[in-house]
Structures are given as C-alpha cells and as structure tokens.
Amino acid sequence: MPVPLYRAKAEFFRTLGHPARIRVLELLAEHDRPVHELLDSIDIAASNLSQQLGVLRLAGLVTQRREGGEVIYSLALPEVEHLLAAARAIITARATDVMVDDMSRDAR
Numbered sequence: 001m002p003v004p005l006y007r008a009k010a011e012f013f014r015t016l017g018h019p020a021r022i023r024v025l026e027l028l029a030e031h032d033r034p035v036h037e038l039l040d041s042i043d044i045a046a047s048n049l050s051q052q053l054g055v056l057r058l059a060g061l062v063t064q065r066r067e068g069g070e071v072i073y074s075l076a077l078p079e080v081e082h083l084l085a086a087a088r089a090i091i092t093a094r095a096t097d098v099m100v101d102d103m104s105r106d107a108r
Contacts, residue, residue, distance in 0.1 A: 012059070015055060015056070015059045015061070018052060018055075020042055020044050020048065020049065020052045021052050021055060021056055022084075023041070023042050024038060024042065024049075024052060024053065024056060024062070024073070025056070025061065025062070025075065025080055025084060026084060027041055027042075028062060028073055028074055028075045028080075029075060029080065029081040029084055032072050032073065032074040033072065033073055033074075034067075034070040034071065034072050034073075035049070035053075035070070035071050035073065036070070038053075038073065053073065060076055060077075061075070061076055061077070061080055062074065062075060062076055063075075063076045
C-alpha cells in the first residue's frame with residue numbers, strides 16, 4: 001500500500017529537522033563542497049557530520065562523488081535550494097509579523 005502524501009511530507013520534514021543537516025544543505029546550495037570544507041564550516045565532530053550526510057544521502061537530498069582523494073558533496077535536486085529559499089522567506093515574514101505585533105503592543 002502506498003504511503004499517503006501527507007505522511008511522506010512529514011517524514012521529509014523530519015529529515016530536515018536537524019540544524020547540521022540544514023546547514024549542510026545551505027552550504028551545498030552555494031556550490032559543491034568536499035567533506036573537509038563542510039567540516040570547517042559546521043561546528044560538529046567529523047563522525048556526526050558523516051552521520052548527517054548519510055541521512056541526507058538516504059533521503060536523496062545530496063549526492064557524493066570522488067575527485068582525486070576527496071569526496072565532494074552536492075545537492076541532488078535544484079528544488080532543495082528553492083525549499084531553503086522558501087523557508088527563509090517564511091521565517092523572515094514571520095519575524096516581520098512578530099516585530100509589527102510587538103511594536104503595536106508597545107504603542108498601546
């Protein structure tokens with residue numbers, strides 16, 4: 001029996017529910033990166049980064065390839081970059097709404 005779309009979406013968003021995974025995706029949205037560069041940009045242990053990359057690979061969000069002695073990661077789908085941009089827009093809009101609400105309360 002196929003999984004209902006709403007359940008598949010919930011699982012997808014659970015996959016994104018770790019700050020290190022989001023940071024990896026943000027960095028890869030800029031350009032492909034070798035593991036050592038990801039490690040330098042994210043404040044986590046190498047073993048934890050490896051685990052998070054594995055989760056993203058299994059979810060089909062990132063791919064890896066070997067170039068020389070390095071493993072290079074990239075986004076598997078351009079839609080991931082669009083999703084990150086949409087999340088940023090939603091968060092910014094919410095922050096603006098909260099600021100406006102706070103200012104309205106202060107004016108009373």
